Amino acid sequence: MRVCATPPFSAEAIDPADTSRAESARWRAHDLLRVLRLPRTHEEPEWVRAAFARAPWAVVRRARGADGFVAVGVRGAERDQRFGTWLHHQDIESFCSPEELIHRQPQAGRSTLPPFVALALLRDMPSALRDVTWGPTGSTGFELATGLPTLSATSDLDLLIRLPERCEPALIHALANTLAHAATRANTRVDAQVETPAGGVALAELAAEKPRVLVRANDGPRFLADPWQPS
Known part of the structure; x- marks a missing residue:
């Protein structure tokens, strides 16, 4: 996030016994939340209210919070307009996960955009994706969830692949x-x-078989040799 709001709770309010594993939370990183109320903060940029x-x-982001709060990101119209803030659970109306968006269709006239074309190919072709849980994130997921035109002809397709258990390198290479x-x-x-038990890892890094990979977890990024090894 380019700008982040101060948490509406003290550091002491965070349960030290809470794990940073994505699978343990009610809402997981990259889930999209439909929001009833977005609390104002003095750090929020001017564009936030219009975007909301x-x-x-809002999109669930990786950060540890106190009980009853979830870290989220608000998207603006421009690429660099991202604001990290916090929601109380009572301010969330509904949510959808990336995997729920696979079969949603774009708005009329939008299906020829390259990210939507790639998503349709991945959804329909026989491949290693049939053996895993996956779905679109980023601008593609946001547009499918909200119906708001977000993609452009130069946008990338971002995906989340859930691999809660260790897999053979052959599967990683097949996915890549x-x-x-x-x-x-x-x-x-x-x-x-x-998405691994330790957090999020770029598929490209796993496919490159690096000795250590960058893992993005709720309590911060770190380099690990094995993101499936329990901490």
């Missing part, structure tokens, strides 16, 4: 090859983040 009026949605094939056919870029 246009689309009362599948995404590369769809990206070439759709003339766009396809990036995927793999």
Whole structure:
């Protein structure tokens, strides 16, 4: 996030026994929340209120919070307009996960945009994706959830792939090859983040078989040799 609000709770209010694993939370990173009320903060940029009026949605981000609060990001109309803030659970009306968006259709006249073309290819072609849980995130997921035109012809397709259990390297390579094939056919870029027990890891880093990978967890990023090894 370019700007983040001060948490509406003290550090002492965070349960030290809480794990940072994405699977343990009621709402997980990249889930989209339909919001009833967005509390004002003195750090919020000027564009936030207009963006929220246009689309009362927020994206769950990775950060540890006190009981009853979830860290979210608000999207503006411009690429650099991102604001990190906090919601109380009572201010959330409904939510949808990335995997729930796979079969949603774009608004009329939008399906020819490259990210939507790539998503349709990945959804319909036989591939390693059939063996995992996955879905669109980023601008693609936001547009499918809200119906608000968000993508452009130069947008990438961002995906989340859930791999809660260790898998063979062959599956990682098969997934990477599948995404590369769809990206070439759709003339766009396809990036995927793999959700592991330790947090989110770029599929490209796993496919490169690096000795350590950057893991994005709720309590901050770290380099780990094995994101499936219990901490």
